[in-house]
Amino acid sequence: MKMVTSPHILLVDDSVQELQQLSATLRAEGFRLSMASDGRTGYQRAVVTQPDLILLDLIMPLMDGLSACRLLKADPATRHIPVIFLTAKNEPEERLRGFQLGGVDYVAKPVLAAEVVARVRIHLNRRDIYRPQRDAVMTPSTNPDDVLFEAAMREIREHLEALPSIPEIAQRVGTHDKRLGQIFRERLGLTVSAFIGEERIRQGRDLLAKTDMGVEQIATQVGFGTGANFTTAFRKRMGMTPTHYRQAIQSQPPELA
Structure with a gap:
């Protein structure tokens, strides 16, 4: 029994x-x-x-x-x-x-x-x-650094509009900024700041492709102070302005967009 x-x-x-x-x-x-x-x-x-x-x-x-x-x-x-x-x-x-x-x-x-x-x-x-x-x-826990990494990425992705400082992000996931930086470099080859920059461009790119939000509104949502700052960073990373990127996406056939 x-x-x-x-x-x-x-x-x-x-x-x-x-x-x-x-x-x-x-x-x-x-x-x-x-x-x-x-x-x-x-x-x-x-x-x-x-x-x-x-x-x-x-x-x-x-x-x-x-x-x-x-x-x-x-x-x-x-x-x-x-x-x-x-x-x-x-x-x-x-x-x-x-x-x-x-x-x-x-x-x-x-x-x-x-x-x-x-x-x-x-x-x-x-x-x-x-x-x-x-x-x-129900298997042995993952590497503690993997847990910190996942928790920090989630914290960054969900709070881009008003992101706390890197030391505060580290504190929120239970570590300090130097260790968090080491974990990001080991897993991504990027600093935490560089990852934040990449994530802001990635989310901005998604919003340009999938919504009709204006550039200023998108800039605010992904954490840039102004539309001009967003445009400068976007052009540097993507080789074109946000407006040109949106036009290029919209001009593609549906199966390629």
């Missing part, structure tokens, strides 16, 4: 009081529990223990919840695990940012233990949504 094990929850929070309160409640409900007090340790524990669900505080030392979620969703070994954020910053912008990173739910602090249990059960009952990917990822 096959033994059925209870769901395993990973609780990541730097508040001793919150850890004690929630761990007591979750254990009383029959859940198996692992705990961590910062985002990096939480990510590492998730890789090793493969929990069924993660309760992740947003504000923590060393690595916050958003940075930890970036790593969790960049790593094939953990991206399938549902993440519920615990936060005292119950603002719409913060919620949207968490959902964009892959979180499935939020619980506002101070938490009501019964609400946490209810939300945990809801998302555990939805595990079949995530299981199609699960068999493919």
Whole structure:
């Protein structure tokens, strides 16, 4: 007879009081529990223990919840695990940012233990949504540098319009700018700055080909201060202005465009 094990929850929070309160409640409900007090340790524990669900505080030392979620969703070994954020910053912008990173739910602090249990059960009952990917990822974790690389590329691609500094990008994915630069050079032969420049031109090229947005609007969306700056960089990289590129694309037969 096959033994059925209870769901395993990973609780990541730097508040001793919150850890004690929630761990007591979750254990009383029959859940198996692992705990961590910062985002990096939480990510590492998730890789090793493969929990069924993660309760992740947003504000923590060393690595916050958003940075930890970036790593969790960049790593094939953990991206399938549902993440519920615990936060005292119950603002719409913060919620949207968490959902964009892959979180499935939020619980506002101070938490009501019964609400946490209810939300945990809801998302555990939805595990079949995530299981199609699960068999493919139950292998040893990828190289940590690969995870950082994927998380940083995603951060850059999703925030070109208002991109933070390279040290801040590195901090958001849990490293420092020198290491991040080394990782990019090893994998792409480019500095982080050079990759950002290439990505801005790539996205600008896609928008020119697939939309009717004006050059100024595209320039803003991909992070150039002005249309003139975008045009200068585009001509240098592509050998023609954005306008000429769009005309060339539109003049091609549909099967070649």
